[in-house]
Amino acid sequence: MLKYTVRRLLLLIPTLFFVALIVFVLSRAAPGSPFDRNQDKPLPAAAIERLNRHYGIDKPLHEQFVMYIVNAAKFDFGTSLVRDRPVADIIGQGFPTSAQLGIQALLLALAISLPLGTISALKQNSAIDYGSLFLATIGTSVPNFVIAIFAIFIFAVNLHLVPIVGWGTPKHMILPTLILSLGAAAFLTRITRASMLEAIHQDYVRTARSKGLREQVVVITHVMKNALIPVATIVGPATAALVTGSFIIEFMFSVPGIGRLFVTSINQRDYPVIMGVYLLYAFIISVANLTVDLVYGMLDPRIKVGK
Amino acid sequence: MPELLEVKDLHTQFFTRDGVVRAVDGVSFQLSAGETLGIVGESGCGKSVTALSLMRLIPQPPGKITQGSITFDGQDVLKMDDDEVRGIRGNNIAMIFQDPMTSLNPVLTISRQISEALELHLKMDRAEARKRTIELLELVGIPSAKKRLDDYPHQFSGGMRQRVMIAMALSCNPKLILADEPTTALDVTIQAQILELLRGLAKEFRTAFILITHDLGVVAGMTQRIHVMYGGKIVEKADTAELFANPKMPYTWGLLRSIPRLDESRKAKLLPIEGLPPDLIAPPPGCRFEPRCQYRRDICHEREPELITVPKAKPDHEARCWGTQNVPGGGWLVDTDWRRDVGDVAKIEAIKEQIADLPPEVKRAEDTDGEVKP
Amino acid sequence: MATITARPQTAAELNILHRKQRSLWMDAWHRLTRNRMAMAGLVVVVFAMLVAAFAPMIAPRDPTAQNSALALADPFWVDSQYRNPDYPLGSDQLGRDILSRLIYSARVSMLVGFVPVSIIFVMGVTIGMYAAFHGGWIDNALMRLTDVMYAFPDLLFLIIIFATLRNTWAGDLMGGLVLMFVGIAIVNWVGMARLVRGQVLSLKEKEFVEAARATGARPGRIMLKHLFPNALAPVIVSLAFAIPSAMLAEATLSFLGFGVKPPTATWGVMINEGFVLVTSTPWPVLLPAFCIAIVMLAFTALGDGLRDALDPRMKL
Numbered sequence: 001m002l003k004y005t006v007r008r009l010l011l012l013i014p015t016l017f018f019v020a021l022i023v024f025v026l027s028r029a030a031p032g033s034p035f036d037r038n039q040d041k042p043l044p045a046a047a048i049e050r051l052n053r054h055y056g057i058d059k060p061l062h063e064q065f066v067m068y069i070v071n072a073a074k075f076d077f078g079t080s081l082v083r084d085r086p087v088a089d090i091i092g093q094g095f096p097t098s099a100q101l102g103i104q105a106l107l108l109a110l111a112i113s114l115p116l117g118t119i120s121a122l123k124q125n126s127a128i129d130y131g132s133l134f135l136a137t138i139g140t141s142v143p144n145f146v147i148a149i150f151a152i153f154i155f156a157v158n159l160h161l162v163p164i165v166g167w168g169t170p171k172h173m174i175l176p177t178l179i180l181s182l183g184a185a186a187f188l189t190r191i192t193r194a195s196m197l198e199a200i201h202q203d204y205v206r207t208a209r210s211k212g213l214r215e216q217v218v219v220i221t222h223v224m225k226n227a228l229i230p231v232a233t234i235v236g237p238a239t240a241a242l243v244t245g246s247f248i249i250e251f252m253f254s255v256p257g258i259g260r261l262f263v264t265s266i267n268q269r270d271y272p273v274i275m276g277v278y279l280l281y282a283f284i285i286s287v288a289n290l291t292v293d294l295v296y297g298m299l300d301p302r303i304k305v306g307k
Numbered sequence: 308m309p310e311l312l313e314v315k316d317l318h319t320q321f322f323t324r325d326g327v328v329r330a331v332d333g334v335s336f337q338l339s340a341g342e343t344l345g346i347v348g349e350s351g352c353g354k355s356v357t358a359l360s361l362m363r364l365i366p367q368p369p370g371k372i373t374q375g376s377i378t379f380d381g382q383d384v385l386k387m388d389d390d391e392v393r394g395i396r397g398n399n400i401a402m403i404f405q406d407p408m409t410s411l412n413p414v415l416t417i418s419r420q421i422s423e424a425l426e427l428h429l430k431m432d433r434a435e436a437r438k439r440t441i442e443l444l445e446l447v448g449i450p451s452a453k454k455r456l457d458d459y460p461h462q463f464s465g466g467m468r469q470r471v472m473i474a475m476a477l478s479c480n481p482k483l484i485l486a487d488e489p490t491t492a493l494d495v496t497i498q499a500q501i502l503e504l505l506r507g508l509a510k511e512f513r514t515a516f517i518l519i520t521h522d523l524g525v526v527a528g529m530t531q532r533i534h535v536m537y538g539g540k541i542v543e544k545a546d547t548a549e550l551f552a553n554p555k556m557p558y559t560w561g562l563l564r565s566i567p568r569l570d571e572s573r574k575a576k577l578l579p580i581e582g583l584p585p586d587l588i589a590p591p592p593g594c595r596f597e598p599r600c601q602y603r604r605d606i607c608h609e610r611e612p613e614l615i616t617v618p619k620a621k622p623d624h625e626a627r628c629w630g631t632q633n634v635p636g637g638g639w640l641v642d643t644d645w646r647r648d649v650g651d652v653a654k655i656e657a658i659k660e661q662i663a664d665l666p667p668e669v670k671r672a673e674d675t676d677g678e679v680k681p
Numbered sequence: 682m683a684t685i686t687a688r689p690q691t692a693a694e695l696n697i698l699h700r701k702q703r704s705l706w707m708d709a710w711h712r713l714t715r716n717r718m719a720m721a722g723l724v725v726v727v728f729a730m731l732v733a734a735f736a737p738m739i740a741p742r743d744p745t746a747q748n749s750a751l752a753l754a755d756p757f758w759v760d761s762q763y764r765n766p767d768y769p770l771g772s773d774q775l776g777r778d779i780l781s782r783l784i785y786s787a788r789v790s791m792l793v794g795f796v797p798v799s800i801i802f803v804m805g806v807t808i809g810m811y812a813a814f815h816g817g818w819i820d821n822a823l824m825r826l827t828d829v830m831y832a833f834p835d836l837l838f839l840i841i842i843f844a845t846l847r848n849t850w851a852g853d854l855m856g857g858l859v860l861m862f863v864g865i866a867i868v869n870w871v872g873m874a875r876l877v878r879g880q881v882l883s884l885k886e887k888e889f890v891e892a893a894r895a896t897g898a899r900p901g902r903i904m905l906k907h908l909f910p911n912a913l914a915p916v917i918v919s920l921a922f923a924i925p926s927a928m929l930a931e932a933t934l935s936f937l938g939f940g941v942k943p944p945t946a947t948w949g950v951m952i953n954e955g956f957v958l959v960t961s962t963p964w965p966v967l968l969p970a971f972c973i974a975i976v977m978l979a980f981t982a983l984g985d986g987l988r989d990a991l992d993p994r995m996k997l
Binding site: 202203204206207208209210211212213214221222225226229299300301302 | 362364393394395396397398401402404406409410411412413414415423424427428459461472475
């Protein structure tokens with residue numbers, strides 16, 4: 001399995017290369033330069049030219065790209081055009097916050113969905129089942145910024161329970177974490193429920209019962225071990241989705257993570273930062289996808305990892 | 308000597324959206340210690356449901372044992388509470404299921420799955436249970452048992468997996484083993500091996516067996532007695548040799564006729580039983596086999612025959628057929644040589660046409676929802 | 682001797698268990714229509730489509746007409762002095778009628794739902810089937826491409842496309858809609874192609890394909906008549922969920938400010954514009970949010986129903 005992991009990690013390199021290429025091309029497709037953004041106090045053309053030269057963005061595109069790749073291989077991701085600080089620093093500053101938000105949301109989602117999905121499956125067609133299915137459907141279909149709006153309206157505006165913007169204290173963190181976790185919780189609940197339902201109807205459950213085992217033992221030892229395999233494999237990609245998808249929530253609640261950085265850097269044409277953020281996201285997601293296969297291989301004895 | 312198992316008037320029903328399915332509709336039989344009984348019938352006749360009922364493994368919604376008594380080793384299984392029933396399962400009565408691939412848990416080692424019952428019922432600790440598991444695996448003929456203890460089901464072939472299931476069933480030395488189609492999912496050559504194994508075990512440990520199958524060939528060499536089931540009821544009871552030599556029910560005749568024989572002339576036509584099994588939600592008032600029977604008469608359509616002893620047969624041979632019984636209104640088949648007289652075939656041709664003409668019906672949603680197979 | 686004289690109408694009269702069934706599609710249709718949530722969803726979807734189609738006739742006012750004097754009027758159910766009978770659902774901060782904007786937004790949302798998905802369907806199915814059937818370099822290219830696309834979070838990819846191309850000539854086509862269609866299609870077609878490819882691959886080895894080959898059928902015919910119908914069910918379900926996904930993408934993009942260009946109105950745009958004032962006047966934000974929620978719920982219920990109808994064993 002180690003060889004497989006290494007091989008997959010190495011395959012990341014060409015993937016990231018293509019991601020970089022696509023982002024590079026697209027980000028340069030917009031007209032204008034990062035230094036003529038300011039409409040109110042436009043810089044004189046000569047100043048713009050000097051800045052362009054200083055940062056190397058006046059050179060032909062393919063040269064720029066090659067330079068970027070070469071530097072990236074040395075883990076030098078350039079300097080922000082807007083803030084004049086190394087990209088790695090800037091991203092390193094915002095990333096822990098986004099990661100914290102994402103992981104908190106994941107833990108909350110798991111805490112909600114695993115018990116809820118299991119109970120739903122065990123008490124199929126009961127009030128709890130229908131209730132949680134309904135909530136899960138809402139959670140997966142209504143966009144999370146819409147839910148956020150309703151939540152902000154109810155909890156912050158009307159009830160004045162929590163502040164709307166900011167980060168740092170638990171009070172600030174509740175609403176964004178909760179809203180972010182809802183989408184994942186809804187999805188995980190559905191998966192857990194479906195998986196448990198499928199497992200509990202399998203023949204081997206009947207065999208277990210025929211040996212005289214108590215229902216509790218049957219469910220925990222026989223059913224859950226099978227049912228949680230699909231769920232466990234999703235945790236990786238779910239985390240990735242939460243970390244990379246948190247930027248809407250960050251935007252709405254003014255959380256100082258990468259999400260906000262990302263949105264502003266696109267508007268400002270801060271190319272190195274844009275590239276850095278995309279590469280980071282692509283890396284996280286690829287690693288998460290890799291964990292799916294690895295986790296599957298570890299949990300299910302039928303699967304031999306390594307193709 | 309009191310019987311090991313006595314089933315009286317068992318009724319098991321399933322409450323579905325389309326009505327109440329009377330899967331087992333008044334079944335009574337007995338079994339002595341050490342005896343092997345065969346229950347034969349086609350899919351849907353209720354044989355598996357009968358076996359599951361004996362261990363109270365019928366899923367409570369939608370199923371329910373509505374009537375009757377099951378006396379095992381002197382106690383009424385239906386009157387026990389849940390703990391007592393669980394005490395019997397795997398311990399005094401064990402079951403072998405049809406498909407060993409799906410009936411074994413893919414993520415647990417076979418050692419774990421066999422030890423479970425040992426630890427639960429015989430209160431063994433891990434080490435003892437492991438030792439006993441190795442003995443059991445060797446007993447059922449699994450080579451290199453010690454090395455394969457911690458293997459998973461998917462690492463075994465079909466025949467080996469079924470042996471594992473048999474080992475599991477044997478583990479607590481049960482008095483009765485229910486084998487539900489134990490060889491149906493296996494190759495023919497492996498079938499023979501497994502049956503051989505079961506036969507040997509029955510003899511060695513004096514375990515009673517109920518062998519459930521649709522295949523007459525399987526019961527021929529294995530059982531002392533055979534019960535034929537159709538439409539949720541038992542329609543014939545006889546000793547094995549007697550059933551094959553002197554069957555007394557047109558359904559059994561049909562079953563025997565549809566097996567091609569080596570000594571038949573090549574020109575002879577295979578005679579299948581035409582038609583479809585009865586609807587168990589609204590069973591007819593008359594004989595359940597009547598629509599498919601070439602020998603039927605009016606009385607067959609109007610009233611259901613009882614299961615009683617029949618003339619020109621051994622004393623404990625019973626059949627549920629007006630034609631073969633010596634009762635008022637019946638008896639027209641008592642002297643029939645079934646091998647020669649195939650009855651009125653025209654009646655059967657008519658039913659084929661009628662089925663073809665029926666308007667199409669919507670497939671019920673429950674049909675694909677993992678229903679209990681009757 | 683009893684003979685059954687009357688023609689039996691049901692299996693019950695013959696005392697047999699009836700096992701005949703209709704074709705696969707009729708079966709699926711019946712199961713779908715019995716699903717109440719899915720039917721409710723269908724009603725909502727049809728209603729939204731009608732509103733979208735007849736928008737010019739239904740909307741009371743011009744959705745782009747501004748009137749700052751009448752800005753931020755309240756909807757009729759709010760008890761305040763800012764109500765105005767001309768604006769039943771109120772007006773936004775530029776004085777535009779919310780009701781009319783909601784109606785026209787339905788139009789754009791429907792288009793955004795269906796147009797890209799049609800593109801995805803065509804591209805995904807042709808390339809996926811071709812790749813599966815012929816293998817070789819096309820198949821390899823497709824797999825590598827999907828790997829790269831999987832590494833890209835969908836939304837982020839769309840954002841960069843939009844942020845950069847929005848202000849060019851491409852972004853001006855149809856008020857930014859063409860870019861929206863193409864962008865969404867580009868991001869999602871690969872997934873569809875891979876799905877179709879997987880389906881075809883698993884079916885290709887099945888016996889009925891060999892049988893068709895043995896009778897001399899040409900590859901094109903095999904693809905069309907044999908592989909395609911069998912692979913269709915998961916594709917249909919995937920498309921059913923792709924529609925709300927596309928609508929969601931557009932709403933999110935517009936909400937973030939990267940979406941269609943003014944004056945085109947979409948629900949996402951309305952939320953984006955009204956967000957700053959949500960603490961004082963929530964209705965310009967809540968009403969379009971409500972519309973999005975209902976329509977997406979409806980599509981999801983419909984998608985669930987379709988999936989249950991086409992394969993009831995997929996209990997997800």
